[in-house]
Amino acid sequence: xxxxxxxxxxxxxxxxxxxxxxxxxxxxxxxxxxxxxxxLDLLRERLDLTGTKKGCDHGQCGAxxxxxxxxxxxxxxxxxxxxxxxxxxTIEGLAQGDGLHPLQQAFIRHDAFQCGYCxxxxxxxxxxxxxxGRARTRDEIRELMSGNICRCGCYPNITDAIEDVLKDRVSxxxxxx
Amino acid sequence: MAGAAISRSGIGAxxxxxxxxxxxxxxxxxxxxxxxxxxxxxxxxxxxITKGRIAAIDPSAALAVPGVLxxxxxxxxxxLPLLRRHYQDEVASPGIPFVPLxxxxxxxxxxPVALVVAETAEIARYASSLLEIDYEEEPHETDLKEALHxxxxxxxxxxxxxxxxxxxxxxxxxxxxxxxxxxxxxxxPEHHNPMELFGTTVVRHDDGRxxxxxxxQGALNSRNYISKIFGYGGxxxxxxxxxxxxxxxxxxxxxxxxxxxxxxxxxxERSVRVVMTRQEMWSLQFRPECYQWxxxxxxxxxxxxxxxxxxxxxxxxxxxxxxxIVSWGGMLYRCDNADLxxxxxxTDTMTPGDMRAPGAATGVNLFEIAMDELAYxxxxxxxxxxxxxxxxKDEMHGIDYTSKALRxxxxxxxERFGWARRVFEPRSMRxxxxxxxxxxxxxIWEAMQSKTACRATLxxxxxxxxxxxxxxxxxxTYTMMVQVAAERTGLPAERIEAKLGDSTLPYAPVxxxxxxxxxxxxxxxxxxxxxxxxxxxxxxxxxDSPFASTGIDDxxxxxxxxxxxxxxxxxxxxxxxxxxxxxxxxxxxxxTAKPGMISMMRKAxxxxxxxxAEVRVDEELGVMRVTRIVSACAAGRxxxxxxxxxxxxxxxxxxxxxxxxxxxxxxxxLGRFMNHDLAEYHVPVNADLFDVDIIFVEEQDxxxxxxxxxxxxxxxxxGTAAAIANAVFHATGKRIRDLPIxxxxxx
Numbered sequence: 001x002x003x004x005x006x007x008x009x010x011x012x013x014x015x016x017x018x019x020x021x022x023x024x025x026x027x028x029x030x031x032x033x034x035x036x037x038x039x040l041d042l043l044r045e046r047l048d049l050t051g052t053k054k055g056c057d058h059g060q061c062g063a064x065x066x067x068x069x070x071x072x073x074x075x076x077x078x079x080x081x082x083x084x085x086x087x088x089x090t091i092e093g094l095a096q097g098d099g100l101h102p103l104q105q106a107f108i109r110h111d112a113f114q115c116g117y118c119x120x121x122x123x124x125x126x127x128x129x130x131x132x133g134r135a136r137t138r139d140e141i142r143e144l145m146s147g148n149i150c151r152c153g154c155y156p157n158i159t160d161a162i163e164d165v166l167k168d169r170v171s172x173x174x175x176x177x
Numbered sequence: 178m179a180g181a182a183i184s185r186s187g188i189g190a191x192x193x194x195x196x197x198x199x200x201x202x203x204x205x206x207x208x209x210x211x212x213x214x215x216x217x218x219x220x221x222x223x224x225x226i227t228k229g230r231i232a233a234i235d236p237s238a239a240l241a242v243p244g245v246l247x248x249x250x251x252x253x254x255x256x257l258p259l260l261r262r263h264y265q266d267e268v269a270s271p272g273i274p275f276v277p278l279x280x281x282x283x284x285x286x287x288x289p290v291a292l293v294v295a296e297t298a299e300i301a302r303y304a305s306s307l308l309e310i311d312y313e314e315e316p317h318e319t320d321l322k323e324a325l326h327x328x329x330x331x332x333x334x335x336x337x338x339x340x341x342x343x344x345x346x347x348x349x350x351x352x353x354x355x356x357x358x359x360x361x362x363x364x365x366p367e368h369h370n371p372m373e374l375f376g377t378t379v380v381r382h383d384d385g386r387x388x389x390x391x392x393x394q395g396a397l398n399s400r401n402y403i404s405k406i407f408g409y410g411g412x413x414x415x416x417x418x419x420x421x422x423x424x425x426x427x428x429x430x431x432x433x434x435x436x437x438x439x440x441x442x443x444x445x446e447r448s449v450r451v452v453m454t455r456q457e458m459w460s461l462q463f464r465p466e467c468y469q470w471x472x473x474x475x476x477x478x479x480x481x482x483x484x485x486x487x488x489x490x491x492x493x494x495x496x497x498x499x500x501x502i503v504s505w506g507g508m509l510y511r512c513d514n515a516d517l518x519x520x521x522x523x524t525d526t527m528t529p530g531d532m533r534a535p536g537a538a539t540g541v542n543l544f545e546i547a548m549d550e551l552a553y554x555x556x557x558x559x560x561x562x563x564x565x566x567x568x569x570k571d572e573m574h575g576i577d578y579t580s581k582a583l584r585x586x587x588x589x590x591x592e593r594f595g596w597a598r599r600v601f602e603p604r605s606m607r608x609x610x611x612x613x614x615x616x617x618x619x620x621i622w623e624a625m626q627s628k629t630a631c632r633a634t635l636x637x638x639x640x641x642x643x644x645x646x647x648x649x650x651x652x653x654t655y656t657m658m659v660q661v662a663a664e665r666t667g668l669p670a671e672r673i674e675a676k677l678g679d680s681t682l683p684y685a686p687v688x689x690x691x692x693x694x695x696x697x698x699x700x701x702x703x704x705x706x707x708x709x710x711x712x713x714x715x716x717x718x719x720x721d722s723p724f725a726s727t728g729i730d731d732x733x734x735x736x737x738x739x740x741x742x743x744x745x746x747x748x749x750x751x752x753x754x755x756x757x758x759x760x761x762x763x764x765x766x767x768x769t770a771k772p773g774m775i776s777m778m779r780k781a782x783x784x785x786x787x788x789x790a791e792v793r794v795d796e797e798l799g800v801m802r803v804t805r806i807v808s809a810c811a812a813g814r815x816x817x818x819x820x821x822x823x824x825x826x827x828x829x830x831x832x833x834x835x836x837x838x839x840x841x842x843x844x845x846x847l848g849r850f851m852n853h854d855l856a857e858y859h860v861p862v863n864a865d866l867f868d869v870d871i872i873f874v875e876e877q878d879x880x881x882x883x884x885x886x887x888x889x890x891x892x893x894x895x896g897t898a899a900a901i902a903n904a905v906f907h908a909t910g911k912r913i914r915d916l917p918i919x920x921x922x923x924x
Contacts, residue, residue, distance in 0.1 A: 013244075013297065036299055045298065050210035051203015053422070055372045056455040060855040063372055091203035100201065108197040111823045114651030116200030117372040117422030123201060146862040149855060151372050151423050152651050153830025154823060155866040175191060176815075176822040176871045 013037075020084040024049070025093025033080040040064045040075035043090060051091040051120045055149070062148030065121040065128070066090045072128025074147075091120035094127065103127060106161035110173045114152035122148045126162045138163060187664030188884070191819035195656045195675065196420075196649075205420045208392040209376030209452045216378070217246060219441050219451040220301035221277075221289035221433065222308055223460060227848030228317035228525045231281045231290060231310055238307035239293055244300040246445060248308070249292040249437075254278045255444055263405045267398040268429050268687055270528060271333040272496030277433045278440070283312065284495065285527045286319075286849035287460025292437045294445060298452065317525040319848040321466045321491045324522035328489040331499045331521050337690075338499045341507065342573050345514030347472075350483035354474025358550045362471060362543035363915040365840035367464040368850075369532050370860060371650075373422020375461070376452035377435045379442040387414045387442065391435050392421055394428045395687030397646045400680035402431045403439055416680040421650040425831075426531035428650070429687050432461060459853035462530025463841060465490040467502060467539045471547035479557035481512035481566050486544060492521045493528040502540035505621055505895070506548075507573040508781070510566040515573070525848060531689065533831050534891035537622055538898070542835065545618035545899030546914060549906065558601060559617055559903065560591055571781035579776075580878035582811035583619070583785035589872050590617075590809030594789035603910040611793040614908025620786035620896025624813065624887035625692040626772040630683035631700035633662070633708045635764040639737055639753035641668055643704065644676035647685035647697045651827075652890050653820035654693055660816055661698050661884070665705035667734035668752070683767055691784070691888030694816060698884045699770035707766045709734055715764070716755045723748035776880060784812040784887040788829075790900040794908045799920040802867065803833055803901055809872040813887035821889045822871045828893015829869055834861050835894070836901035837917050 017032035024047070033042060040057070043049040043066075055063030057076045064075040067089040094101040103123050106112070113119040125148045135141045141162050142155070150158065157174065164171050186192050199205040224231075236248035257263075257276070264274040277289045291308055295301035318324060334340070351357060378390040387409075393399045393416070400416040403409065421428065438451040467490045474483035488502040499521060507515040532538070552559040567584060570577055591597065599615045600606060606613040631645040643662045649655050658675035662668070676682060677697075685697060713732060716739050717724040724732060724741055733740050739755065741748035756764060791805035806829055815821045838859040841850045852858045878885045898916060905923070906912050913922050 034299070041299065044210070045212070048212050049203075050206060050212070053207075053372070054209075054374060054452075056374075056855050058455065058854060058856070060455075061372065091201075095202055100198070104198075104201040107201050108193050111194065111819050113194075113197075113200055114653070114823055114827060115372065115421060115423040116196075116205050116651070117207065119200050120203045142863045142866065146864040149372065149860060149862060151370060151425070151860060152823075153827035153861065153866075155830065155861070155863040156826065156869050157823065158863065159866075173191070173819055174822065176810075176818050176825075176873045 018081045020081060022083060023087045025089060035079065035081050037080050038076050039078040039080050039083060042080040043075060049090050049092055053117055053120055055118065062125060063118050063121040065125040065148060067124055067128055070131055072125050091124055094123065102165045103161065106164045110157045110161040112154050112157040112161040114154060118148060118150045122150065122158055130166060135166065186660060186670030188660055188816050190660065191817060192656065192660065192670065194653055194820065195659050207373050207420050207422050208390045208418060209378060209450060211378045211390045213380055213448045215448060217294050217296065217445065217447050217449045218298040218301045219292045219294045219437055219449055220298065220305045221437055221451065221457065222291040222293060222305040223457060224283045224288040224290045226283055226312045226314045227286040227319065229283050229312050229314040231283065232313050233311040234291065235309040238309065239304040242300060242304040242307065244296040245304045246294045249278060249441060249444065250290065251278045251280050254440065258406060266402045266430050267395065270335045270496040270498045275495055277436055285493065285525060287457065289433050289437065292441060294441050294449065317848040319524050319526055319843055320845040321468065321522060321524060324491065324524055325468065325489055328520035328522040331497050333497050334499050339501045339504050341503050341517035341519050343516045347483040347485050347514040347516035350514040351472050351474040351485055354482045355477045356475040356551065356555045357472065358547060358554050359472045360547060360550065360914050362469040362546060364467045364539050364543060365917065366466045367532060367835065367839045368459055368841050368858065369425040369427035370458065370855065370858065371423030371425055371427055374453050374455060375432050375434050375458060376450065377438040378450040379438045380448045381442045381446065387439065389414060389416045389439065391416050391418050392428050393418050393431065394421065394424050394648050394650055394689055396648065396678050396680040397684060398687050399431050399435055407439065407443065418648060418678040421648055424650040425533045426535060426689060427461060429531055429689050455855060456853045459841065459850045460527060462527055464532035464539065465498065465500065465529035469502065469543045471544060473547055473551045475551055475555055477555065479552065479555040479562045479565050481510055482514065484512050484515040487518040488540065489520045489522055491524045491526065491529065493526050494523050496528040497521065498529045500539065501536035504573055505537055505541045506544040508571045509568060509619060509621060511568045511572060512566065533828065534622060534894035537891065537895040538835065541621060541895035542898040545896060546902050549616065549903040550912060560587060560596055563587065563619055574781060576779065576781050578781045578783060579880040580876050581785060582874050582876040583787065585874040586785055586787040586809040586811050589874050590787040590789050590807050593870055593872060594807040596789060603907050610796055612796055612908040614792050614794065614904040614906065616900045616903025616907050617787065617789045618896040618899035618903060620788055620892060622691060622784050622891045622895060624695065624782040624784050624881050625690055626695040626699065626882045627686045627692050628769060628771045629685045629696040629700040630767060630769040631704040632683050632765065632767040633704035635708060635712065635752060635756065637753060637756055637762055639672060639751065641666060641673045642676060643673065643701050644682045645685045645697055645700055646680060646682040647677045647693055648688040649677055650688055652693065652824055653817060654688065654697060656820060657694055657698060657816050658701050661701045662705050665702050666709055668737050672737065691890040691892065694886045694888050695882045695884065698816065698886055699882050700768065702883060703768040703770045704766055707768050708764060711764060711766060712752060712755060713739060715759045715761065716750055719758050723750060772882065780880065782881050784810065784892050786810040786892055786896055788896040788900040790904045792901060792904040792908055794905065799923040801837055801905060804867045807870045808893065809874055810892055811874050811876040812889050812892055813876050813878045813881055814885040815873050816886060818873065821873065824889040825871045825893040826869055828891060829897050830861050830866065832894045832897025833865060833901060835916055836898040840917050
């Protein structure tokens with residue numbers, strides 16, 4: 001993934017800026033951030049990591065889910081200044097080179113997205129869910145993935161995809177018969 | 178057909194989405210994600226009153242915030258053209274479109290009345306909170322119930338409006354009928370809420386040209402809208418929307434962020450982005466609230482004698498928005514007497530707009546609850562009732578269908594669901610503390626086709642590009658285009674690229690109404706057929722051609738080669754070899770596919786479905802779960818069963834929301850929607866979805882369009898909410914005629 005544009009701080013933000021150190025997708029960065037900047041806006045507006053989506057800015061939709069020190073968190077609810085020293089993984093950091101993460105592969109195979117806007121959040125949330133080790137059944141997956149809204153209504157396909165990866169299997173996608 | 182081989186990636190193959198990798202890696206870019214180093218950010222400030230005028234605006238405190246460049250209002254905005262036609266987009270309702278910052282008048286709650294432009298979005302948003310605005314408030318009328326007495330038949334209607342057509346003498350037949358039901362049905366307003374916030378990034382080039390990334394269902398519609406208002410020539414602006422984060426009708430018409438971003442970019446001569454907040458999206462169009470009154474009269478065996486179906490929805494004072502609400506029941510069932518009437522009442526709101534299956538989602542679902550009531554009044558199984566009233570024709574217009582496999586839908590859905598095991602009596606099934614109910618309903622939507630052009634370009638390396646100005650808001654249009662092109666040219670899918678979402682591409686209408694597969698698909702097919710013919714002729718006319726003195730029917734196109742049917746091992750040529758031998762660097766054709774107008778009028782074109790639902794209701798708490806849905810659909814030919822299933826699934830989830838969750842609630846004292854966020858406006862989440870089983874029954878249709886496809890974007894919604902509501906009745910014995918069915922209505 002190309003590095004994109006890393007935007008400088010405008011004047012007003014510069015005067016209030018606080019230096020922090022973040023590891024984002026394995027790359028350590030020294031950043032000066034205004035105290036009111038959310039992690040989400042830092043990623044999208046300054047670092048051009050636009051794979052993390054803004055759907056509500058209120059922690060209600062889950063589109064901005066990223067992994068902070070391995071835990072899934074809504075990036076819109078985290079102020080960047082509070083994250084000094086944190087290790088952050090976004091959707092751009094899940095794939096290993098050209099090889100997609102098993103969740104990414106399973107989402108494609110099960111057609112677990114349509115417009116694709118909630119998808120990075122769904123996948124990061126699913127990665128966090130797997131690390132938590134709490135989901136064993138379909139019902140648990142459905143319950144523990146309910147912080148991520150998909151307005152296109154792909155839920156059963158999302159559940160199928162996550163179940164595949166949890167059970168380390170490759171099942172056939174659901175088909176109309 | 179001239180021998181195109183059916184490849185594994187052609188029509189009918191369940192291939193993965195071609196843009197899948199971009200979407201799962203975060204590389205797919207949406208309108209607000211095209212970053213520029215010197216980008217400015219605009220924040221729209223919403224009116225705090227619902228109706229009246231702005232007496233004074235004091236922007237000084239906002240302007241004093243470091244990083245703020247300007248505050249645009251009706252007082253200081255640049256001059257704009259005066260005539261309404263400059264603001265009417267491709268799918269506008271008749272009337273005077275709303276124009277932001279037009280004057281001091283406030284016409285609806287949340288109306289954008291100022292745009293603060295600053296170096297960052299945070300600064301713009303903060304500074305907007307410092308605007309001081311004095312209003313002169315006027316009384317508003319927003320309550321449809323209060324406005325019912327002044328509802329009237331729409332005196333001006335938009336394209337696509339079907340005037341309800343009554344027949345026989347339904348009031349008299351109703352009075353004389355042996356079995357009768359009579360009820361008022363109601364649907365609350367709904368908002369689309371696509372996951373992506375409305376946003377536009379305007380990149381201003383040094384010479385004044387604009388590249389506009391817009392969230393839209395039609396890049397050409399946005400381009401034409403901006404061109405007309407601001408007087409741009411053909412190549413001075415380009416609108417791009419390669420990916421759209423859902424829309425469901427909300428992005429059919431240009432929204433205020435597009436207008437404001439362009440206005441600011443021109444005024445400040447800078448690149449500008451405007452993104453809405455989630456709350457702001459409740460000031461946009463919505464699915465209008467509806468009151469529907471249904472009287473059904475029948476013979477003792479349930480055969481319909483009278484349908485009386487009247488409905489009122491709201492529109493705004495600006496434009497006349499109409500829906501097709503009452504015609505569906507009149508089309509679907511055999512009945513000599515039908516009295517159908519549709520009226521609208523103007524309220525002080527934003528103009529409503531199309532939302533997934535507009536009209537049918539409301540009208541079919543409410544009517545199908547009434548049909549269930551009739552089944553119980555007559556003591557006839559709800560499925561049997563529909564079969565006894567089955568219509569072979571469109572009963573409202575008295576014309577044949579191009580095809581109608583609804584009977585097969587009923588049979589296949591009932592079989593899969595196990596409907597035969599259902600006990601007729603309500604409250605007859607339970608498990609533990611949960612009552613179990615089984616309900617069903619009919620669904621119907623239109624199979625439309627619109628004029629669409631497509632350009633097909635075969636390049637020297639043997640790769641094909643098919644391009645048209647349509648959108649892909651999620652239905653899989655990119656993939657569909659590749660599959661149609663693969664089938665028509667015999668090229669493998671990996672060598673075909675689809676291009677869309679760009680105002681410089683050949684004409685396509687906005688994406689909506691389930692017409693894209695038929696319209697864009699037909700255009701791609703036609704362009705590829707022409708390309709194939711031209712390529713064949715090019716090959717035939719080569720010196721020492723292996724196809725000398727043949728006709729096009731003597732060859733086939735497979736795997737990137739033209740192959741002669743006789744002696745195929747020796748008489749064949751690769752596409753790129755033909756171009757090279759002919760000295761042609763690329764072969765480019767453009768074709769326009771149009772629907773057959775006469776056939777359009779002579780026959781009805783509709784898709785159908787039969788939906789079966791199981792609900793479980795906690796008897797003490799009233800908590801409802803939709804544990805099973807089977808939807809059997811007749812939608813013509815299915816281009817990609819995997820993706821088409823997802824479309825129906827998405828429609829079903831919308832129907833589930835309509836049945837049990839979604840409602841925008843207005844405080845009529847304030848005239849404002851109060852639950853304007855995703856915590857308080859409930860949409861279905863993963864935990865709400867259990868088993869969903871989707872069936873496509875065989876439906877061959879040579880007439881509906883050249884591809885025989887009917888579209889599947891809307892069909893999941895009509896019928897689903899009714900099947901769930903009818904299952905709730907079967908579980909509990911309580912008939913709720915007011916959607917959504919929330920717990921308070923059940924207890």
